[in-house]
Amino acid sequence: MRLRFCVICGTNKNLQFHHIKPKSRGGDDHQHNILTLCRDHHAMIHQVRPSDWNNVKTLQKEGMERAMKQGKVKGRGPVIDTEKIEELARKGLGATAISRKLGIHRDSVYRLLPNFKQIRLQYHEC
Ligand SMILES: [Zn+2]
Numbered sequence: 001m002r003l004r005f006c007v008i009c010g011t012n013k014n015l016q017f018h019h020i021k022p023k024s025r026g027g028d029d030h031q032h033n034i035l036t037l038c039r040d041h042h043a044m045i046h047q048v049r050p051s052d053w054n055n056v057k058t059l060q061k062e063g064m065e066r067a068m069k070q071g072k073v074k075g076r077g078p079v080i081d082t083e084k085i086e087e088l089a090r091k092g093l094g095a096t097a098i099s100r101k102l103g104i105h106r107d108s109v110y111r112l113l114p115n116f117k118q119i120r121l122q123y124h125e126c
Helices: 039-045 056-069 082-090 095-102 106-112 116-125
Strands: 015-019 034-038
Touching (some): 015 039, 034 039, 082 095, 082 106, 095 106
Antiparallel strands (some): 015 034
């Protein structure tokens, strides 16, 4: 399945799509033939014999749970919580700190919270 996170560690960085049945052996681009992995785990899986990780469903289920725990996935794809951003901004966190905490892009903080700088200013005046 094409997912937005690595099925092994749950990261959403450097994702690659691994063909369970290699294209060289007639594998296709169908959802069932694709495993989403980060660059590191893609490299790792090529060092492991297929018989050792053939339970793809279990792998994906575990990866999904891990990704959810990390707040990277809520149901279908990541959802950015504007209220959470505002709450963190009021606590005095900068855009970079907030983006790291929530696993979103720094620009998203400004896009979703246009008055971000004002909120930060209020914090400093308190
Ligand atoms: Zn990974």
